[in-house]
Amino acid sequence: MGSDPESQIPVIKFSTGSNDLDRGTEGWHKLCKRVREACENYGCFEVAYDKIPTQSRAETFSAIRQLFDLPLYTKQKNVNLYPTLGYRGQIAAIPLYESLGIEDASNFESLKSFTGLMWPGGHDQFCQAVISILKSLEELNHIIVRAILDGYGLGEKTESIISCKTLLRVMRYRAPPAGEYMKGLQPHTDKIWTTILCEDEVSGLEVETKDGKWVKLSPSPGSFIFMVPDCLMAWCNCRMRAVKHRVMMSGDKDRYSFGAFAIPVDGSIIKAQKELVDEEHPQLLKEFEFTDFFRFHLSEEGRAIDSDKQVFAFAGI
């Protein structure tokens, strides 16, 4: 598992030094095709993006480590209307896992109020590090969504792009007891529009392939992982697959990671693009309001359903 290079997900370069990122160039067309194929076949890909310096990642992870070093009662002040978006930890089924969530985290004011809650007097260095990397990741996300649109010939239909705010979720997974291979995070698909993940040194993220095999990812140190969540899958009439993923821990090091999660703003309607519905691809999901779906997945009824089936239970035709 993982050591077989054949089973690894595609690596796609987003190189600011070439004209591949200019719409209309041959390089851009090739990029769009690769993005589309990766999202259809794997539901994810590794992103090599040269615009985010190693230093910026290092500063972000140093800030994240300081956050996890705070006392539990301080971290538990991170509450959210939706329980899974605030502090999570001390969960019996996944004892190694702990995470915090910051809504609208590329906005200086919301970062300031978060750091003001965590540290007396705030933490300017935390805000600077997070803002800087998130702005770049939002830019990257924008390019990837553009590539998806162009990949389907919908480049002019920018009004169909879902408006989002970025939630930053930071994770720490404790090393398991010596010699054990242990669940860090349960298998799931993300419920949102897009996900970009970043890990620091210790791997552990696994994705499920089309034929149901789990593959351990070994991204290069400077890379990110882009994933297709349920809403993006619904938007493209399930041409792309929402990738099921989990974290498995082994070895003696704690794992730190973070995700830039694009969360549709309240009132967002998620619907299959009519251009992507035809005889060969009948519409599979009804249109739905994002918040209704999000609430459903947290409800008792939703939680009784496997994560990757929830969207079909909620909106299946």
Ligand SMILES: O=C(O)CCC(=O)C(=O)O
């Ligand atoms: O820690 C990771 O790499 C994955 C986290 C994740 O899948 C999530 O928070 O939805």
Ligand SMILES: [Fe+2]
């Ligand atoms: Fe996830």
